Amino acid sequence: MTFDMPNFVPAMPEIFVLGMVCLILILDLFLSDRSRVVTYLLSQATLVGAFLLSFGLYSGEQVLTFSDSFILDPMASVLKMVVYAAVFMVLLYSRDYLRQRGMFRGEYFVLALCGVLGMMVMISAHSMLTLYMGLELLSLSMYAMVALQRDSAVAAEAAMKYFILGAMASAMLLYGMSMIYGVTGTLDLSEVSNSVAGQERQLILIFGLVFLMVGVAFKLGAVPFHMWVPDVYHGSPTAVTIYISTAPKLAAFAMLMRLLVDGLGSLHAQWHDILVLLSVLSLAIGNIVAIAQTNIKRMLAYSGISHIGFLLLGVLTGAQEGYAAAMFYAIVYVIMGLGGFGMVILMSRAGFEADQLDDYKGLNQRSPWFALMMMFLMFSMAGVPPFLGFWAKLSVLQAVVDANMVWLAAVAVIFSVIGAFYYLRIVKLLYFDKPVIDEPFKPSFDLAAIFSANALAVILIGLAPSSLMTICKQTLGL
Amino acid sequence: MFADLPLLSLLIWVPVIGGLLVLLTGSRSSGLEARVLSLLVALLTFVLSIPLYTGFDTASHAMQFINFADAPVVWIEAFNINYHLGVDGISMPLILLTTFTTVLVVIAGWEVIKYKPAQYMAAFLIMEGLMIGVFASLDAMLFYVFWEAMLIPMFIVIGVWGGDNRVYATIKFFLYTFLGSVFMLVALIYLYFQSGSFSILDMHMQPLGLTAQIWIFLAFLIAFAVKVPMWPVHTWLPDAHVQAPTGGSVILAAIMLKLGAYGFLRFSLPIVPDASHTLDWLMIGLSLIAVAYIGFVALVQQDMKKLIAYSSISHMGFVTLGFFIAWTIAEANNGSMVGAAMGMEGGAVQMISHGFVSGAMFLCVGVMYDRMHSRQIADYGGVVHVMPKFTGFMVLFAMANAGLPGTAGFVGEFMVILSAFKANFWIAFVAATTLILGAGYTLWMVKRVLFGEITNDSVAALEDINKREFLVLATLAVMVLFFGLYPAPLLEVMDATVRHLIEHIAVSKLPASAFAGAM
Numbered sequence: 001m002t003f004d005m006p007n008f009v010p011a012m013p014e015i016f017v018l019g020m021v022c023l024i025l026i027l028d029l030f031l032s033d034r035s036r037v038v039t040y041l042l043s044q045a046t047l048v049g050a051f052l053l054s055f056g057l058y059s060g061e062q063v064l065t066f067s068d069s070f071i072l073d074p075m076a077s078v079l080k081m082v083v084y085a086a087v088f089m090v091l092l093y094s095r096d097y098l099r100q101r102g103m104f105r106g107e108y109f110v111l112a113l114c115g116v117l118g119m120m121v122m123i124s125a126h127s128m129l130t131l132y133m134g135l136e137l138l139s140l141s142m143y144a145m146v147a148l149q150r151d152s153a154v155a156a157e158a159a160m161k162y163f164i165l166g167a168m169a170s171a172m173l174l175y176g177m178s179m180i181y182g183v184t185g186t187l188d189l190s191e192v193s194n195s196v197a198g199q200e201r202q203l204i205l206i207f208g209l210v211f212l213m214v215g216v217a218f219k220l221g222a223v224p225f226h227m228w229v230p231d232v233y234h235g236s237p238t239a240v241t242i243y244i245s246t247a248p249k250l251a252a253f254a255m256l257m258r259l260l261v262d263g264l265g266s267l268h269a270q271w272h273d274i275l276v277l278l279s280v281l282s283l284a285i286g287n288i289v290a291i292a293q294t295n296i297k298r299m300l301a302y303s304g305i306s307h308i309g310f311l312l313l314g315v316l317t318g319a320q321e322g323y324a325a326a327m328f329y330a331i332v333y334v335i336m337g338l339g340g341f342g343m344v345i346l347m348s349r350a351g352f353e354a355d356q357l358d359d360y361k362g363l364n365q366r367s368p369w370f371a372l373m374m375m376f377l378m379f380s381m382a383g384v385p386p387f388l389g390f391w392a393k394l395s396v397l398q399a400v401v402d403a404n405m406v407w408l409a410a411v412a413v414i415f416s417v418i419g420a421f422y423y424l425r426i427v428k429l430l431y432f433d434k435p436v437i438d439e440p441f442k443p444s445f446d447l448a449a450i451f452s453a454n455a456l457a458v459i460l461i462g463l464a465p466s467s468l469m470t471i472c473k474q475t476l477g478l
Numbered sequence: 479m480f481a482d483l484p485l486l487s488l489l490i491w492v493p494v495i496g497g498l499l500v501l502l503t504g505s506r507s508s509g510l511e512a513r514v515l516s517l518l519v520a521l522l523t524f525v526l527s528i529p530l531y532t533g534f535d536t537a538s539h540a541m542q543f544i545n546f547a548d549a550p551v552v553w554i555e556a557f558n559i560n561y562h563l564g565v566d567g568i569s570m571p572l573i574l575l576t577t578f579t580t581v582l583v584v585i586a587g588w589e590v591i592k593y594k595p596a597q598y599m600a601a602f603l604i605m606e607g608l609m610i611g612v613f614a615s616l617d618a619m620l621f622y623v624f625w626e627a628m629l630i631p632m633f634i635v636i637g638v639w640g641g642d643n644r645v646y647a648t649i650k651f652f653l654y655t656f657l658g659s660v661f662m663l664v665a666l667i668y669l670y671f672q673s674g675s676f677s678i679l680d681m682h683m684q685p686l687g688l689t690a691q692i693w694i695f696l697a698f699l700i701a702f703a704v705k706v707p708m709w710p711v712h713t714w715l716p717d718a719h720v721q722a723p724t725g726g727s728v729i730l731a732a733i734m735l736k737l738g739a740y741g742f743l744r745f746s747l748p749i750v751p752d753a754s755h756t757l758d759w760l761m762i763g764l765s766l767i768a769v770a771y772i773g774f775v776a777l778v779q780q781d782m783k784k785l786i787a788y789s790s791i792s793h794m795g796f797v798t799l800g801f802f803i804a805w806t807i808a809e810a811n812n813g814s815m816v817g818a819a820m821g822m823e824g825g826a827v828q829m830i831s832h833g834f835v836s837g838a839m840f841l842c843v844g845v846m847y848d849r850m851h852s853r854q855i856a857d858y859g860g861v862v863h864v865m866p867k868f869t870g871f872m873v874l875f876a877m878a879n880a881g882l883p884g885t886a887g888f889v890g891e892f893m894v895i896l897s898a899f900k901a902n903f904w905i906a907f908v909a910a911t912t913l914i915l916g917a918g919y920t921l922w923m924v925k926r927v928l929f930g931e932i933t934n935d936s937v938a939a940l941e942d943i944n945k946r947e948f949l950v951l952a953t954l955a956v957m958v959l960f961f962g963l964y965p966a967p968l969l970e971v972m973d974a975t976v977r978h979l980i981e982h983i984a985v986s987k988l989p990a991s992a993f994a995g996a997m
Contacts, residue, residue, distance in 0.1 A: 364638075368504075368594075368597070379630060385627055386623050391554075394663075398667050398670070401664065401667045402671055406664065413664060414657075417653065417656050424649055424652060424653075425649075427634075428648075432637040432648075465557075466554045466556045469554075469556035469557065470555065
């Protein structure tokens with residue numbers, strides 16, 4: 001009996017991150033509170049290192065390893081690099097926030113990096129088991145992060161809700177996987193794909209598909225599996241919200257692609273209808289309920305739900321153009337989501353969370369620059385050109401029209417007009433109202449710099465979105 | 479000298495970049511730097527736009543001043559969007575109107591705007607660049623980007639410097655326009671897949687079936703009808719006008735409304751001529767409702783700005799009537815499209831003249847509002863006794879608004895009514911009621927505000943216009959009289975383009991045989 005050494009090279013970034021997580025975990029024990037910044041810097045260095053590794057490994061090829069349960073393809077490389085960049089930004093945003101609230105501890109960084117590892121595994125999964133492993137690693141890290149602020153009742157409630165609902169969704173997903181395993185006799189996604197072809201009408205497959213979709217929709221936060229989103233986003237410390245709301249969506253998008261497109265591609269006719277329903281409901285509930293929110297974190301949560309609805313539109317076309325558009329949308333959403341919650345972090349101070357809409361009143365009189373930056377972000381989320389959010393919507397709409405679903409495009413744009421209202425309301429607060437607080441607005445320099453860079457990215461990439469879109473198209477072989 | 483300059487690009491980007499520079503001067507000190515810089519930028523843009531007129535070849539209907547000769551300038555490769563600019567006889571005068579009006583708006587806001595003057599001026603300059611972008615775009619997506627982006631500065635202008643109910647008005651303005659334009663976006667994407675490019679000129683040549691044409695026409699109609707605005711989607715306009723600061727009202731009335739009408743000429747008519755033909759009864763009907771019904775609504779207004787806003791809607795009814803009456807004329811004259819040109823040209827002339835006249839009317843109200851802080855007709859009376867110079871101007875503009883021969887307001891309306899007579903007596907009859915209604919509401923307002931006895935002490939304390947205001951109003955007065963007495967330069971510029979458009983829409987785009995002999 002021989003034992004072939006698997007090819008470890010494609011998994012180098014994962015191995016590196018895992019090693020660093022262990023190192024940071026141990027090292028942090030020996031650090032005093034004053035030198036905690038070392039943990040922070042090491043975490044950032046880990047992300048940079050992983051980025052370089054993934055960048056070095058990038059090629060147009062598909063590489064399978066670990067008995068075909070792990071895949072490295074262009075989509076995986078690109079998504080991973082965006083995940084590192086997004087978490088890098090998250091940590092930058094969070095540093096001051098955590099310091100001011102006595103949460104600047106090793107746990108946050110270790111958990112964040114574990115989550116990153118989970119996302120990486122999900123993105124590179126080529127077997128349902130790998131996928132599930134990555135998902136659980138990510139989810140468990142996030143449950144713990146939400147509960148990080150032990151003495152906060154809201155956070156504890158959010159963590160509890162998240163954990164119970166999340167565990168249920170994972171169970172659903174697992175159940176669906178087991179049904180598909182029952183029909184196909186394999187967990188490997190390409191074998192599943194081969195074996196499913198030709199037996200699309202198998203009832204048990206459809207059942208399995210539905211359970212899978214429930215799990216995936218929960219992770220994405222698509223209606224009607226969105227109940228946890230506003231509560232968790234609201235209850236978590238903003239530094240955790242900004243983490244949960246951004247990078248994991250990329251992993252969830254990858255999960256969707258791996259399961260539905262790579263694994264169950266021949267069931268397109270079936271999952272197409274489910275996705276139509278999920279996306280229209282997400283667009284409707286997300287955009288309409290967001291109007292009623294007075295808490296900006298909840299508002300952004302519902303806005304995120306509606307963005308997910310748009311993303312699903314791209315996937316349901318079942319065409320490479322649509323997948324590329326959805327990937328583009330996911331990346332753009334991450335950039336805008338970072339800015340949106342970054343705005344909340346920017347405005348908050350020790351003892352002041354800045355999560356009420358009224359806290360934003362009259363910012364133009366206190367700081368015209370930041371008011372302008374926030375306005376950019378809001379118009380981008382609303383999908384007004386020339387901001388980045390518009391191009392994301394345009395690419396998805398193009399894919400939808402190309403797939404001969406003009407009516408769906410019309411529905412999507414109607415809801416985005418409804419959605420525009422609550423973004424405009426923020427601009428109204430920033431510009432048209434009188435400030436409640438008179439003191440001048442002076443955020444710390446690095447926070448100001450990151451936020452400005454983030455907001456300027458929305459307009460600058462918006463003026464030249466071609467390369468980002470081209471990357472998305474290339475990774476999907478277009 | 480100007481031949482080598484990328485004129486249209488300069489016209490778009492000089493005001494936009496100038497506006498950003500003005501923003502950088504910040505809100506400190508008196509804002510004098512901001513004002514002076516804005517005026518310089520606005521003047522420079524205006525000067526740059528003059529060669530568009532002098533270098534324009536009036537004999538050609540083709541696009542001119544195109545920004546590239548052979549290979550397209552790619553803007554966004556992944557979406558196949560080109561940076562494609564050019565003007566013809568319809569868009570060129572509108573660009574001149576834009577640059578001209580912006581200069582006046584900057585001067586008119588000079589010392590009136592006390593709160594954050596830098597942001598105010600910057601918003602207008604950026605808006606100017608974006609509006610020129612709309613008129614100059616030959617790529618549908620470029621057009622759409624400018625079209626939407628333009629809403630942002632206007633949203634801010636109304637919301638920050640507007641009246642008491644400004645938030646309601648500005649959000650209504652934004653959402654109405656946004657709702658209209660997203661349907662246009664879907665239609666443009668659909669057309670992209672049909673014609674294979676976002677080039678507007680390619681779309682003009684794209685054959686389409688009637689059902690597709692009708693859907694596209696309706697999508698365009700929502701976008702442009704909101705902007706014009708046509709009855710029944712006009713309700714945002716009175717709100718926006720009443721709440722906007724004077725400069726905002728002027729830009730809205732003089733230019734933004736023209737964008738909708740321009741859209742009909744650039745998109746609806748040439749891209750979907752058969753749907754335009756099939757649905758021309760709808761357009762004529764809506765136009766006549768605007769002319770007559772909204773004219774009556776204007777009669778009963780108590781607020782001067784509201785009155786002028788309704789009169790704008792009514793006048794814009796002539797523009798759309800002139801555009802869509804072509805087929806009725808052709809049917810009444812055995813298929814000859816000759817008379818149609820006059821109606822369409824009349825509509826186009828009306829766009830320009832209404833730009834001057836309505837802008838001037840709003841400026842006049844602004845002059846009074848700056849002094850009295852009231853727009854109510856009832857608060858005034860006998861202004862002529864204290865402000866004789868001002869009264870002279872306002873009476874002139876009011877006459878133009880009523881369509882008195884010899885003023886700019888007369889030319890377009892007269893041409894449209896004349897061509898309407900060629901089409902159908904009753905259409906012309908309803909359209910002609912404006913001569914009575916327009917005179918009625920305008921002159922009645924003038925009588926109540928300007929003439930009679932001085933009604934109260936605050937009117938008695940009014941001061942006549944200063945040099946700055948005199949300059950603005952006098953410039954407009956010259957334009958109103960010039961185009962009223964000698965509209966030939968304008969007609970000459972438009973003629974070739976309008977005739978070509980008429981020829982273009984006379985040819986059915988339907989796949990062969992389906993619609994034979996309808997024209």
